[in-house]
Amino acid sequence: MTDHEQRRSLLRTGRDHPVTPAELFFDLVYVFAITQLSHLLLGHLSIRGALQTGLLMLAVWWAWIYMTWATNWFDPDRRPVRVMLIATMATSLIMSSSLPEAFGERGLLFAAAYVVIQVGRSLFILAWTRDSLSLHRNFQRILVWQVGSGLFWIAGGLASGVIRELLWVGAVAIDYAGPAVGYFTPGIGRSSTRDWNISGAHIAERCQLFLIIALGESILVTGATFSDLEISAVTLAAFVIAFLGSVALWWIYFDRGAEASEQAIARSSDPGRTGRSAYTYLHLPMVAGIVVTAVGDELAIAHPLEPASLALLATVLGGPALFLAGHALFKRVVFGYWSLARLVAIVALGLITVVGQALPTLVVSTVAVIVIATVSFLDGRVTHSVPAGSSA
DSSP: OOOOHHHHTTBOOOOEEEEOOOHHHHHHHHHHHOOOOOOHHHHOSHHHHHHHHHHHHHHHHHHEEEEHHHOOOOOTTTTHHHHHHHHHHHHHHHHHTTTTTTOOOOHHHHOOOOOOOHHHHHHHHHHTTTTOHEEEEHHHHHHOOOOHHHHHHHHHHOOOHHHHHHHHHHHHHHHHHHHHHOOOOOBOOOGGGGGGOOOOHHHHHHHHHHHHHHHHHHHHHHHHHHHHSOOOOOHHHHHHOHHHHHHHHHHHHHHHHHHHHHHHHHSSOHHHIIIIIIIIIIIHHHHHHHHHHHHHHHHHHSSSSSSSOHHHHHHHHHHHHHHHHHHHEEEEEEESOOHHHHHHHHHHHHHHHGGGGSSSSHHHHHHHHHHHHHHHHTTTTOOOOOOOOOOO
């Protein structure tokens, strides 16, 4: 096989790209990352703690979603791609293990691991796309942006306290602005979403699997917390309510909308644009909402009869509200309409927060699950459709 043929053989062909075992193996590290983020938030239930956890979640999601785009173009069954995946997996494990002390002693290690993941992946792609001009140019621009944000990440790792936080906010701002502006770079221009020739079904399935990872953390938290408690009617009720809450969130996303959205991006006239908006950006608040809900479940199962605290209200009600907000925006991008049920449910969860401190935790959790389950029920009466060829 010639060098030219070998380079081209790394790229996937056709539009239907199945998720491979190598990608599923890669995801195992991010199961650990989600667990780390959940425990970090639980141990720092304050506004600053929530903001710090949110900042780290932005980085974790960005590292994962960029690999999802990479494996959309490159075949994970080819050995060089597989080696790249495993190397990134190892570095992601270092990044994930550093999360609890990212704002402490391991800040530089976390930042360095994240930058190596992002820059290293782009360098690999550049080395293997010399025969694909548009993809090569695209990653030249991406690399410039990643080096720019990387300087802020490393500088933040070297700093401490508020300075670290501000530098990392700047790094995240650069990271997340990149796709929105087409990675505009002086001298080599701007990328167009129409140049991002992707398999929409692959992007959709990968993001669905990441949601399953987040929901898995919720289930693990529910089971682990319940196993440490003395069994009683109250703790059993709290356990059942927490489990039903996870089921309701799963149902909202997967019952009908997931398959319909997969079909929508597959027949979109601009799948790159839909993939950027609906999946790269708008799946993040859904994942974050599930993680926050998992923290609330642990608090609710452990203290079912105590008056609801502000921390519990913020997690038990704020988590589902964040998930519903993300899913409402997702449906708006993919299907072109606002989900009234989700918007009303968000308002209802907000109203419960106003009176929640006067209620036992178990009551607040039960009402929250009823609100979420109502959205699930109403979804069964809606037909999802997207005009053929829509760019969403």
